[in-house]
Amino acid sequence: WENYKNGLTVKLLTPQIYIDSIWKILSVLEHEFQSRLSAEVVLVPPTQRQTKSAPVQARPGSVAEKLNNDDNNKVKAHVSAVPYDNVNAFVLQLEGQSRWRLMPNPHAQLNLATDGGAVALKDIDEWSKPTIDTVLSPGDSLYIPKGWVYQQDNHGTSSGDPATEHSLHLKLCCTHGTTGTTGDLLHLLVPEALGEAVQANVQLRSALPKGYHLHLGLAASEVEGDTKRARLQKHIAELLKVVADKALEILDPAVDQLQKQFIAARLPVPLSAREEACCAAGAPHAVIYPYTALRMLRPGIATAVVEAGKVVVYHCMDNSRELYGTALSPVEFELDDGPAIEALLAAYPDSITVSDLEHPSEELDDKIGVAQALFKEGFLLITDEVSKPSHGPPPKKKPGVRGSGDGEKLKKKNSNGVDGKKKLRVQEPDDDDDPF
Amino acid sequence: WENYKNGLTVKLLTPQIYIDSIWKILSVLEHEFQSRLSAEVVLVPPTQRQTKSAPVQARPGSVAEKLNNDDNNKVKAHVSAVPYDNVNAFVLQLEGQSRWRLMPNPHAQLNLATDGGAVALKDIDEWSKPTIDTVLSPGDSLYIPKGWVYQQDNHGTSSGDPATEHSLHLKLCCTHGTTGTTGDLLHLLVPEALGEAVQANVQLRSALPKGYHLHLGLAASEVEGDTKRARLQKHIAELLKVVADKALEILDPAVDQLQKQFIAARLPVPLSAREEACCAAGAPHAVIYPYTALRMLRPGIATAVVEAGKVVVYHCMDNSRELYGTALSPVEFELDDGPAIEALLAAYPDSITVSDLEHPSEELDDKIGVAQALFKEGFLLITDEVSKPSHGPPPKKKPGVRGSGDGEKLKKKNSNGVDGKKKLRVQEPDDDDDPF
Known part of the structure; x- marks a missing residue:
């Protein structure tokens, strides 16, 4: 608490272990979203700006530690960049007030980002006019879509007056939604399909055609009218089709495995x-x-x-x-x-x-x-x-x-x-x- | 040598390190086959049958150790089963004589096997009439195709008379041929393509459709006329096509990586x-x-x-x-x-x-x-x-x-x-x- 007095933010990670009501909320939302949710309780002291954080209870290698590190990364970039997450987040303001600004990620490939990160403010032309700029009071909640950039300030008003009291909010993160993205399913499905296709198809166990490396590779890609190259590409395309067909064949067991993973995480x-x-x-x-x-x-x-x-x-x-x-x-x-x-x-x-x-x-x-x-x-x-x-x-x-x-x-x-x-x-x- | 006198086979692993002529042979063959080759010199004592082996110079975790373990597995199965390898092997008889019997693997899925193993003799109807049953004399060489089952006996004649002298042969194994199988290329290509496709295509970063698990999975596969299921399968098939297209797009750099791996192994x-x-x-x-x-x-x-x-x-x-x-x-x-x-x-x-x-x-x-x-x-x-x-x-x-x-x-x-x-x-x- 010495650090808190000096302006550090305190986070309680995995509060569902200690607080039954949060456990109950998460359990209900888990069913609605068909996804595990993580939670943290964040206490920001009454200072002008959140500058550093001192997370508690982060054990080495635990999920808490990971969240903690993510957070540190965000904080380091606080002044010149704004963070985005690879999760859908819900903020529930419990005590005090906090100002939130958020907008879609300016980089299209970070729309529904698969990893969290930060975007430099200089790359965000419109940051002065964010999509949402609001002050949450106790009882208010806010949805931060996956991949959106956001900034939280412990300000009393949106005009930027310093807050005179602390802010306490609960942040719930929906890790994936419906137990994962389509890419997650493919990450499970495709390597398995490739392994099974190799066992089932002798062409995949055959040596590559002799001299194939003279017709494929970046150096060969600049040669025009290479019919051998075209034949090799067709051969690989056909074998990729074999793998894709095998993937569709084992789609049902792969979905069962994904459900099993979800149940393990619930x-x-x-x-x-x-x-x-x-x-x-x-x-x-x-x-x-x-x-x-x-x-x-x-x-x-x-x-x-x-x-x-x-x-x-x-x-x-x-x-x-x-x-x-x-x-x-x-x-x-x-x-x-x-x-x-x-x-x-x-x-x-x-x-x-x-x-x-x-x-x-x-x-x-x-x-x-x-x-x-x-x-x-x-x-x-x-x-x-x-x-x-x-x-x-x-x-x-x-x-x-x-x-x-x-x-x-x-x-x-x-x-x-x-x-x-x-x-x-x-x-x-x-x-x-x-x-x- | 005490063990050798007691009937144990002695193997010299990676002889190319110590014997320049083997290094030169391997270097030439490596170019011809576009594949790394391994080598071992095998000395079988003048006894009725090769029963155990005492390999030398197998360091823990080394390739030699692996070969050694493979060999032990084979030997254990000697009486009731015959081994096959996941490599093309060439035997060069140097001194004495040895009898070799070999034939195609009776299991079709082990044709061009990706792992070595052994087949129980009871599963081989035709073992009494192998494709090849021959005695090698010094200067003779024999090709053992990948996946074929084989048995070596240190017999003087094919009729099975016990050998009166030792047998020494050099075994060269062509690990893959043209730096790998088509499956090896796909193992390099497909995971990379999936990763890049996820970054490039927002559909792969989207959550799976809500309730998808009610229409996919083994339990759902028995329901007939489920149009939602058919739509989901079509959706996954389209995204698999996206991954396959990405794989063809990055085929040239993947081939370059395979060549690099070959050069690292040469x-x-x-x-x-x-x-x-x-x-x-x-x-x-x-x-x-x-x-x-x-x-x-x-x-x-x-x-x-x-x-x-x-x-x-x-x-x-x-x-x-x-x-x-x-x-x-x-x-x-x-x-x-x-x-x-x-x-x-x-x-x-x-x-x-x-x-x-x-x-x-x-x-x-x-x-x-x-x-x-x-x-x-x-x-x-x-x-x-x-x-x-x-x-x-x-x-x-x-x-x-x-x-x-x-x-x-x-x-x-x-x-x-x-x-x-x-x-x-x-x-x-x-x-x-x-x-x-």
Whole structure:
């Protein structure tokens, strides 16, 4: 705080770890934008201009440290340049006032920039007339589009009077939007497609035509009427088409992988007390019956992908509030269980009754086994009144049904047992009278 | 040798470092195949079968160590499986006899395999009738195509009699052929093209369409008549075309990079005494005159590429006989010097006279400056009788011409000075009477 008194800005990074309300906001926005969001709380002292920042809690190598470095870069360029980010940002003014000026990036190739940076003021002809020049008061919010240049001053008015009080704002950054850009998908898809194309196509494993380097390369590009060169270019173009076709062929699994990456980056779901009582967090031993109705707690918090001949279910319930704080702990199922799993994941916002699940075996025990294993993972909610654990043991309890198939199907890829899971509670449960 | 007596095979890896004749053979083949070759000398003791190997001189992480490990893998599978390599190999029998059986790989996708491995004998129906079953005697050579399965036994005859003497053979492996497969070029080209396409095309920097994951992915692939899915696939196909077009656009610089990689992997050129006397190795201070005729020592040992607005000349004269034993030490020139450099590199097998070089400045001093700087790198040979250093100082010596432009143009990227270069001598020079 000594530094703060001397005019330094204080940033609280990853506040969602410490402040439940920010966790809840981010969790909702994460679903809306289909994207992880980062957050920081920024406290600017009552001085004429933000000159330096002293971030707190930046651990080496952490995301916080990275944000911190980005920020330092921006600050260094403060006087002669204005920063832009590779994220969509939302500013929520909490206390005091702050003046913001922003406008589209003058460099077209930095529109929707993939990296943050700064643009020299001398390159911005129109900076004296920014698109937006506004003062935020408590309760105001501002959207800063990805790639736009912006400047924040802790000024009381847009005419530039020095601020007499501090400014406190929350900045939420939507890292990508819909789990990534189209380029991100291609970055995942294309190298994989190239590898598979080489395995599938012997032409890609053949040596380059003898003497090809005499007809390609910058030196050869100046020779006119080289028919060998034209043939080589056509050959490469055809093989690029082979790779592109392979990419389209593996588009579906690549999209599944992107969804898996999103789930790995998501926040755990904040539960209300009522929700907690009806899912594994509050009722880990709840029994699943043929008439039990289930649905996901939130849409998109779990996904099923086919990997090495198994259906693998990934979900974000065990994630920590810190990005990648815990590794995903997926559950593997046999391919036969695929349709039942897909039905449970796809039903939202409706519920589905266990006996209505499809299974090639037609066995009720198999359906219950799948539902029980997924319920234990914590992302399913019991929605029928009879099965709800808070209503005590239901009347027609059938011994032997509970946990059917668990031993075979529940294969944790890491060693975290169900009992070892950390409970995620927003507040103390008020109707949790789980009888088991 | 204790182990050798007990029946272990001894391998001498990278013999080209120690044996000049192997260095010379490899250097010639390297040009013919446009590919680096590796070599090993294999000594098999007079026993019934090669069972284990005890390689020598395998340093951790070295290529030798890798070869060694590959070999161990093969040997482990000796009884029940036969190996194949991801290289074209040539066996030269030096002493004794050895029996070789080989045939095409039974797995089509291992035709021109990209990795070595072994195929279980039970998967090879025709192994009792291999394509080739022959006994090599000293002087015989055998070609083992990439991907073919083979077995070597130290047998005296093809009927399987145990050998009564040792077998010694040299194995030369052509790692890729024409500096790589078409797939290698695409592995270099495609990621670069994707990166550049993302920078150039705002569609690739845009977020994926909202809800795209509901229409793509394995679960969505089973839904029929999904028009949104078809539109998304078309969108991705169009963007893949953008990447492929970018790849064709940057094909020439990518080929230049591949040539540079080949030059980095090449052996230094073995010089005859006569050659050495007429190039920088034997006459480092030779003067270049306007009438001096120059040509490259061997075709393809140097290449000029444009990097960051400079013409950069890479050559293999400073390479060590061990793969990547020394880093490339390129020379940078201004773009203006490009045509003169290109003419000197392209003239082979003809020579070119310095005054005939093209230069935008039309200045003779600039032409001499380029030629002198390249001559110092060691890959150019003086071919006119008058300039030859072995003939002593020429009659019409012009003071001030020597070394013109050196200070400006010779910018070594690493700190190796010209004087620090190791001379590459096949034998002691017999006509080296360099007067300088």
